[in-house]
Amino acid sequence: MDESAARIGIFVCDCGHKIADFIDSEVLVRNAAAFPGVVLARRERYSCSKAGLKRIQAAIAEQGLNRVVVAGCTPRTHEPLFRKACEEAGLNGALFEMVNIREQCAWVHGDRTQATNKAIALVRMGVARAVLLEPGEVIEAYVTPAVLVIGGGTAGLTAALAVASGGVPVTVVERENELGGLVSKLHSLYPTGRGAQEFIAGRIEAVQNTPAITVLTGAHITAVDGSPGDYHVTVWHNGHQSILDAGAIIVATGAQPSRPWGLFGYGRPRVITQFELENLLNTGGIAARDIVMILYGRGEQSHLDGLSCMTALKNAILLKKACPERRVTIAFSDLPAGEPYVNWIKEARQSGVSFIRYSPDRKPQVGSEAIEVYDVLTATDVEIPYDLVVLSMTLVARADASVLANLLHLPQDDSGFFPDVYTRLKPRDYADDGIYICGCAHYPVATAESMFQAYNAASRALRYVASRTVSSQAAVAVVDERLCTGCGTCVETCSFAAVAMEKGEGVLNRSRINPLRCVGCGNCVVACPSKAITLQSSTDQQIMAQISAALAGPTDGKPRILGFLCQWSGYAAADLAGARHLLYPANVRFIRVRCSARFDPYHILWALLNGADGILLAACEPGECHYVLGNQYAEERIENLQQMLAVAGFDTRRLRLGWFKPDDAEGFVSEVNAFADQIEKLGLAQHIS
Amino acid sequence: MINITIDGRQLQVAEGTNILEAARENDIEIPTLCYHEALEPFGACRLCVVELEGPRGSRLVASCVYPCEEGAVVHTNSEMVQRSRRTTVELLMTFASHIPLIQDLAAKMGVGEPRVRLEPNDCILCGLCVRACQEIVGVRAISVINRGIEKKVKPPFEVASSICVGCTTCVFVCPTGAITLDDVGRPRPAHKWRSEFESRTCRVCGDHYLVSESVSDYRALLAEEKLSQPEGGRQGYLIETYHRSVSRG
Numbered sequence: 001m002d003e004s005a006a007r008i009g010i011f012v013c014d015c016g017h018k019i020a021d022f023i024d025s026e027v028l029v030r031n032a033a034a035f036p037g038v039v040l041a042r043r044e045r046y047s048c049s050k051a052g053l054k055r056i057q058a059a060i061a062e063q064g065l066n067r068v069v070v071a072g073c074t075p076r077t078h079e080p081l082f083r084k085a086c087e088e089a090g091l092n093g094a095l096f097e098m099v100n101i102r103e104q105c106a107w108v109h110g111d112r113t114q115a116t117n118k119a120i121a122l123v124r125m126g127v128a129r130a131v132l133l134e135p136g137e138v139i140e141a142y143v144t145p146a147v148l149v150i151g152g153g154t155a156g157l158t159a160a161l162a163v164a165s166g167g168v169p170v171t172v173v174e175r176e177n178e179l180g181g182l183v184s185k186l187h188s189l190y191p192t193g194r195g196a197q198e199f200i201a202g203r204i205e206a207v208q209n210t211p212a213i214t215v216l217t218g219a220h221i222t223a224v225d226g227s228p229g230d231y232h233v234t235v236w237h238n239g240h241q242s243i244l245d246a247g248a249i250i251v252a253t254g255a256q257p258s259r260p261w262g263l264f265g266y267g268r269p270r271v272i273t274q275f276e277l278e279n280l281l282n283t284g285g286i287a288a289r290d291i292v293m294i295l296y297g298r299g300e301q302s303h304l305d306g307l308s309c310m311t312a313l314k315n316a317i318l319l320k321k322a323c324p325e326r327r328v329t330i331a332f333s334d335l336p337a338g339e340p341y342v343n344w345i346k347e348a349r350q351s352g353v354s355f356i357r358y359s360p361d362r363k364p365q366v367g368s369e370a371i372e373v374y375d376v377l378t379a380t381d382v383e384i385p386y387d388l389v390v391l392s393m394t395l396v397a398r399a400d401a402s403v404l405a406n407l408l409h410l411p412q413d414d415s416g417f418f419p420d421v422y423t424r425l426k427p428r429d430y431a432d433d434g435i436y437i438c439g440c441a442h443y444p445v446a447t448a449e450s451m452f453q454a455y456n457a458a459s460r461a462l463r464y465v466a467s468r469t470v471s472s473q474a475a476v477a478v479v480d481e482r483l484c485t486g487c488g489t490c491v492e493t494c495s496f497a498a499v500a501m502e503k504g505e506g507v508l509n510r511s512r513i514n515p516l517r518c519v520g521c522g523n524c525v526v527a528c529p530s531k532a533i534t535l536q537s538s539t540d541q542q543i544m545a546q547i548s549a550a551l552a553g554p555t556d557g558k559p560r561i562l563g564f565l566c567q568w569s570g571y572a573a574a575d576l577a578g579a580r581h582l583l584y585p586a587n588v589r590f591i592r593v594r595c596s597a598r599f600d601p602y603h604i605l606w607a608l609l610n611g612a613d614g615i616l617l618a619a620c621e622p623g624e625c626h627y628v629l630g631n632q633y634a635e636e637r638i639e640n641l642q643q644m645l646a647v648a649g650f651d652t653r654r655l656r657l658g659w660f661k662p663d664d665a666e667g668f669v670s671e672v673n674a675f676a677d678q679i680e681k682l683g684l685a686q687h688i689s
Numbered sequence: 690m691i692n693i694t695i696d697g698r699q700l701q702v703a704e705g706t707n708i709l710e711a712a713r714e715n716d717i718e719i720p721t722l723c724y725h726e727a728l729e730p731f732g733a734c735r736l737c738v739v740e741l742e743g744p745r746g747s748r749l750v751a752s753c754v755y756p757c758e759e760g761a762v763v764h765t766n767s768e769m770v771q772r773s774r775r776t777t778v779e780l781l782m783t784f785a786s787h788i789p790l791i792q793d794l795a796a797k798m799g800v801g802e803p804r805v806r807l808e809p810n811d812c813i814l815c816g817l818c819v820r821a822c823q824e825i826v827g828v829r830a831i832s833v834i835n836r837g838i839e840k841k842v843k844p845p846f847e848v849a850s851s852i853c854v855g856c857t858t859c860v861f862v863c864p865t866g867a868i869t870l871d872d873v874g875r876p877r878p879a880h881k882w883r884s885e886f887e888s889r890t891c892r893v894c895g896d897h898y899l900v901s902e903s904v905s906d907y908r909a910l911l912a913e914e915k916l917s918q919p920e921g922g923r924q925g926y927l928i929e930t931y932h933r934s935v936s937r938g
Binding site for chain 1: 714
């Protein structure tokens with residue numbers, strides 16, 4: 001929209017006395033009324049009170065305003081309130097703009113004239129941006145009413161049954177030719193002592209008798225396309241591939257038993273793991289008379305997980321009871337305490353299992369006939385002859401877990417398991433809505449907890465599928481197909497897999513951004529070499545208009561400093577600095593962007609060409625970007641720009657990228673003061689031409 | 690419109706306005722700690738109490754949650770109100786006398802040393818952070834837990850919240866500066882940062898390896914050594930790690 005069509009209403013808030021004490025609101029209103037496109041500029045005592053909001057709504061109706069600008073406090077707390085009021089009055093919420101003259105102007109400069117001048121500049125920036133605002137729309141998509149379960153073990157089957165009982169069709173994809181997973185290779189389950197075979201057979205039968213469940217065995221997944229709520233999963237099955245549509249995906253791929261080659265003589269014929277013992281128990285009896293079990297935690301965190309400890313206790317009792325004259329010894333360095341374990345340890349003691357405690361520094365030595373243990377309690381070396389040594393080894397992530405991690409964009413922890421996504425900061429990867437993890441794929445769990453997690457995942461998947469539609473209101477990036485050259489740079493830069501290449505007309509491919517996946521960080525917008533991508537509500541035109549407006553006013557001979565602040569770190573710290581009334585010079589103007597990935601070298605050059613003397617960029621600390629790698633991209637871009645500028649004879653001290661913590665107001669202010677001092681010393685910039 | 694008298698001034702206010710808003714609209718300031726324009730009123734701090742005249746004598750009401758009534762007569766700074774506020778501030782002083790905001794209030798109202806001293810605490814339980822998290826951010830990562838003197842603001846089960854988005858709106862709205870951001874997440878490898886190299890332990894053999902940057906050296910190393918062990922061995926894991934770090938990288 002150009003200025004002639006804009007009808008902007010500006011409401012300058014006194015905030016009681018909290019702004020009016022520091023800024024001359026009358027002067028501000030008088031100046032604001034003269035800005036192009038402004039039809040109404042009014043002073044308000046409290047524009048955020050119920051009466052104030054009503055007055056804004058009345059002004060929208062009476063004056064036919066198509067843009068509303070409120071100059072007052074920080075948008076971080078009050079923007080939703082005003083947006084809602086605008087929408088109630090029939091004005092699209094995206095056409096509202098807030099100018100922060102309280103936290104980032106009135107409270108931080110100490111000088112009334114300077115603060116008022118800065119407030120005028122800030123309102124000029126806000127108006128320049130408001131003219132270019134576009135109405136936002138809500139993007140909606142349907143959720144496919146079907147669920148895909150990957151993995152046909154205990155967790156997968158339980159989840160499939162639970163989802164099917166909710167009336168949603170389920171497909172189970174199992175890699176092996178038989179359903180059942182790890183449990184089908186076990187002998188018995190604790191705490192019930194129930195046969196594992198019997199248990200899993202019951203599950204499999206129930207699944208096969210449920211018409212809503214389709215089972216694909218010997219199948220594997222090769223590709224996952226689509227977006228949250230509408231996945232298209234390519235499955236290889238019986239030599240041909242088919243595409244399954246699913247609204248939600250439950251990952252229940254399980255884990256695999258570890259095989260600790262070399263540890264405690266593993267690899268010798270009579271040294272086996274608990275998992276192999278279960279197999280032996282299944283296929284036939286155990287003839288061994290002297291059995292030694294070693295409980296061993298792995299690595300630096302040598303704590304033993306409950307799963308492998310309980311397995312050892314269960315099998316020790318089982319073996320002892322089956323043949324009372326058998327000698328069963330458990331060598332341990334640590335046993336878990338707590339309700340279930342203590343009871344099992346007691347039962348093992350009562351049935352005649354002997355326990356021996358070794359020191360973690362002196363691990364048991366497995367010889368060819370006997371095992372040598374240093375008994376901590378008697379401080380003696382004990383030699384125990386053995387027929388069979390059984391090692392307790394925990395489950396490890398499946399070797400092919402990373403394949404699935406890549407397909408579904410799941411995060412993996414150091415051991416290769418899929419952890420819960422830490423939403424606060426997703427530094428490595430991300431997981432979509434509509435993807436749920438349960439069972440041993442998560443971390444090693446026993447059957448009971450595996451089932452519990454399966455029910456949990458199933459209920460969440462059901463809830464997601466039952467929501468029918470997913471919507472995204474966030475401002476997203478959009479590709480202009482006429483400008484796209486199909487280079488694919490955006491696909492590489494997106495940390496959220498929101499961008500994909502599509503076959504376009506003619507020879508070129510076209511990039512397309514999935515609005516439901518896009519988080520609006522702006523990384524692709526900056527990366528696009530042909531400038532074909534625009535970010536709604538943070539377009540190049542809007543930011544450049546803000547820059548021009550920020551640099552347009554009189555200077556009083558002071559250098560002009562422009563700051564681009566990431567909303568998660570720099571902007572938050574600036575607000576906090578305001579709330580604490582920490583002072584910094586008034587010749588600094590801030591522009592808020594969603595992520596440091598939006599720091600565009602072109603904008604910086606534009607600012608320098610328009611007379612900026614210093615540019616401060618505030619990003620989140622390394623590894624703490626809320627959009628995965630935004631600050632890392634920013635660092636690379638700014639470094640390149642600095643090198644270029646240095647070649648052009650520009651003093652790169654005028655361009656600074658800093659890392660900030662959102663709650664470190666003092667750090668922010670000292671950084672801003674130091675930068676302003678430096679620019680003051682360097683003096684006004686020689687204009688680049 | 691409703692007619693109301695505040696401190697002797699005849700005012701006309703819109704229906705549904707509460708006394709605090711009506712007063713502030715008309716330049717009558719009432720002190721508050723837990724009121725925030727962007728949030729629903731909460732009535733926690735009791736500092737905004739005003740005297741409301743009634744047929745059976747005056748009573749104190751919290752002005753932030755009390756709606757204006759036709760013909761109501763309100764005094765915002767009467768002796769009764771001041772007495773109540775002084776008690777409130779004295780109670781705050783018992784545990785929060787180190788906070789400048791509370792010191793200012795006490796000085797303004799002439800409250801001296803409190804008669805009792807409790808263990809110092811930054812949190813005055815105004816609930817601003819909890820409401821901001823819920824109403825502005827829409828996350829509900831923190832809530833007020835327990836009752837009475839045990840009352841405090843915590844994430845569920847008092848463990849680091851997995852749904853907190855780290856927006857620090859709570860830090861911003863906190864009037865006493867009781868909240869700071871603490872990074873309690875598991876250590877995150879910062880791959881490409883020049884300043885940080887993180888060495889980790891191989892989960893099978895216990896050897897240390899470096900991420901990303903040194904992977905090319907391992908590639909050379911791996912080309913020389915043939916894979917001899919079937920699975921889970923050092924080389925196998927290194928290759929897996931290498932692939933993973935490269936595909937992430």
